[in-house]
Amino acid sequence: MRRNYMLVCLLLFFGVTFAQDETIFKGIVIDAKTQNPLENVVISIQNSAITQLTTTEGKFELHAAIKGEQLLLLHSQGYKDLLLKVNSNPDQIVDLGILPLEDNFSDDVPATLITLLDADLSDDNSSTEMTSGLLQSSKDAFLQASAFNWGQARFRVRGLDSENGAMMLNGMIMNKIYDGRPQWSNWGGLNDVLRNQEFSVGAAASNYTFGGILGTQQIATRASTYRKGTRLSFSASNTTYNWRGIGTYASGMNSSGWAYVISAGKRLGNEGYFDGTSFDAESFFISVEKKLSNKHSLNFTGFYTPSSKGKNSANTEEVIQLTNEKYNSYWGFQNGEKRNARVKKVEEPLLMLNHYFRINEKTNLNSSIMYQFGKIGNSTIDYQNANSPDPTYYRKLPSYYTSLYGKDKGEFSGDFTPDYISAEKNKESFLENPQINWEEMYKANQQPILNSDGVITGYQPSQSHYVLYEDRTDDKTFAANSNLNIQITENSTFDGGIVFRNLKSHQFQYLLDLLGGEYFEDIDAFYVGDQAQSDLQNPNRQVKKGDTYGYNYNLLANTIDAFTQFKFNYRKIDFYLGQSYSITNYQRQGLYQNGIYPTSSLGKSQKVNFENFGFKGGFTYKISGKQSVFFSGMHLTRAPSLRNTFANSRLNNSVVDGIENENISSAEGNYVYHSPKIKIRTTAYYTLIKNTTKTSFFYAEGIFDRGASYNNTDAFVSQTLTHLDKKNIGAELSFEYQISSTIKTTLSAAYGNYTYNSNPDVSITNDANAAKGDTQTTFDFGESFLKNYKQPGMPQQAYSVGLEYRDPKYWWLGVNINYLTESYIDVSPIARTARFYKNPISGLVFPEATEDRASVLLKQERFDPISLLNLTGGKSWRLSGKYVGLFVSVNNALDVSYKTGGFEQARNANFRALNQDISSGTPSFGPKYFYGYGRTYFVNLAISL
Structure with missing residues (x-):
């Protein structure tokens, strides 16, 4: 039945359009300051496929076969959008006259698309993830507050990870198959060329994809749509980087049908806000378009944004009290310079070719192919037969x-x-x-040279006990897609698309630096004999710089996604219906025969297949020209991420037992009021995400009885949660009031209740059992009683009040007062199981494990509320036909110290161990915390030629 449904959708996808009587809209678009005509301004009718570009004289003539009142949008990079209400009647010519566009220099903000914070470049951890990148394209006061005022405290819209939103480039989905999230580092430094964006919130309709419950962001890089000219910008900051420079040139479309855009940038920081966090990044971008005819155009887009970022550590309260909130344990001095052991490097060039086919006035077919390749490396120190180098x-x-x-x-x-x-x-x-001692590690990797008198005269390399290595991911992604947009009738449109993606992800351990030694043994020092071998086919290897060791495997994935959407627009009511269908398959290919899993590590695993579907719909009722209400809902199933499908992909081919498709339902209602002075949006929403899977690794003490692991109750284990449900309920308020022509005030509020809605199943895998020949390596720990615990890592309530003054002489000042609260720590699931209360030796419940004491030990920590004062200001000038814009911001002006997240350590794996550690008053394995930025600044100077 489902396949028949898809056949019908695909037939509609390639449907036939019908001739209609047309209304012709024409006009001339000019620069409001210079009065010069503007070329390549995009003229479009909202919620339709009807678009047109202005000529070199700024003229346009748009043909539309839609009756009734419509919204006409004028959009050009560097200018504020102009939205006009027009009436469309067949066989009429509507002359709109001269339409001036105002430049948006005074709105120049730190990052139009992406503000890279430490969280964006940290380890993949949902509790530290930012979703601000999905918010930048909107002028909605609430979403602006979310991105620029609350983002520094890791606020997430509706409490959702970015895997629940679709990020697109020229109609191609850019979310990673591995974890479902965009790789933010791929977009850093491309601010000036990624301004052409469309954004839909929640389950709202998108012309390009079915989307996710967080929304859809579509970025267009078609060369002909860029404003002709040169733009230079220079920035200074004390957050992630210290200095930034970007240069961009757009040619505009010439008489031969060619247009191109080039951009290059550099970001550099010897040390960011946190100690020892260096930053170095470049960005290169090119877009070239060839207009083949009035119907066909080809556009090539390529960019390369290599970056290197030193990470900062999460710390326990004990460490923070001994040092300060900016302390970072990952670095140490080497030859008088700071060297960070944990650096994230990203180099993933992207190449894309788009074909724009305007079949007729009512039908557009846009197709593309994309190839992205490169590497992501996360470095750290490995050591054997030596003490931990971690201070x-x-x-x-x-x-x-x-x-x-x-x-x-x-x-x-x-x-x-x-x-x-x-x-x-x-x-x-x-x-x-208090820092890493690089000198001591170099000495440990060398042998002393003695003279005849037994005096040390020098050192020579020997076997390394310490090395620096990378956890490397080398991805190769090929994708092809096609989007069809049809104006079926005067009141209805059709959008459809299909995309195929293929991923080969090579994941391995890569030796970067022997730290003065001669070689490093490719063994696991915790085991002996064959079990210690990383690869039984190449035992006892001595690896050197540039070698692969430890683990080595490929993850293979194929996905096919198709969607259809029908939109209907009438005078009082608009509504839409959307459908999606997808097929996904995953496979692991082991390249090493691991000594612990000799029969299940080498070669290809079974294929894991998933089939999914989705439905969404919504309608808008236009109460009046100023008021409307909007309701939407979405239900879909989604394949689990590739990351969470295999239980321990570094060592074997085992698939997570009981893994299922995720099941997602979402609904929202909105009331909107727009007048020249007042803009209001209120929203209530409900989201339920079921059957999520999560895998993590840690060392646990007192987790097994003596028989489970070499007569030892401790073990390094992998923990897998299945059937974890999440429920998000909340409301949003966006309010703007234009007090006078120069003063505007805003109010934004988010009230959420984000909880776990199930007691997930916990399974623990102990590799030591496999090493000693036991057939049982995975243990069922039963349910973890997480239901009604709060989801961690973001404020669940946020409020912002802003006041802005804009002077007619093109300078402005703004102040925002923000209050964020209800942020919680990430709890340890294993500590919420029934097994946690039992002595691993006797199997009996600890006598001190009373309900009262458990409620104290296991109470989820709530972080203190945060109050932040942010200041912004700017000025723009016109000098000899050139524009100069200055933007300045000071965030957290009062230098407030606050926690942005944290997690409970799972090392104390039974009640007595945790109780004893906490009762001491100075726990060794207390929670670890992340801290936000104190007072920071950003200054940007932009010149447009």
């Missing part, structure tokens, strides 16, 4: 002697004797050496 390693901190020393880990009897003298010595040692 915050728990044995190096005072708490080791006040919370763990003397702990009976064998029987978990509860005996405990703090050693305050040793704790004080650890404190003094840490404060003297």
